[in-house]
Amino acid sequence: MDVTEQRHFQRVPFTTESTIEFGGKQHGAEVVDICLKGALLKLSGPPQCRRGDACTVSFVLVNSDIVVHFEAEVAHLRDQFLGVKLLKIDIDSMIHLRNIVELNTADPDQVRKELSFLYREE
Secondary structure (H helix, E strand, O other): OOHHHHOOOOOEEEEEEEEEEEOOEEEEEEEEEEEOOEEEEEEOOOOOOOOOOEEEEEEEOOOOOOEEEEEEEEEEEEOOEEEEEEEEEOHHHHHHHHHHHHHOOOOHHHHHHHHHHHHHHO
């Protein structure tokens, strides 16, 4: 089964500067795409982490002081790209994340279905 068949959450393109922290060190990164359960980041160099490592990701929404922040786990690595799986997020960040995904998808109803799936997972 390929990764897209396993994926329950649609990714949407969303490019913004971000910060990722692992091992107590912060690194600049760029969000490439995002979904309700994770994100794909591009680092400026090869990641200094391994699959399964804990990390935190944060980014500021453009033209605002709103910070989206979540705890995650490194899901996959390839060259400068790092996929993270969201593990823990505060309610305000989740609301903003949902809005980002809804505004960047052609099917906002799918996002609502994904939210209900997310609640069943927990």
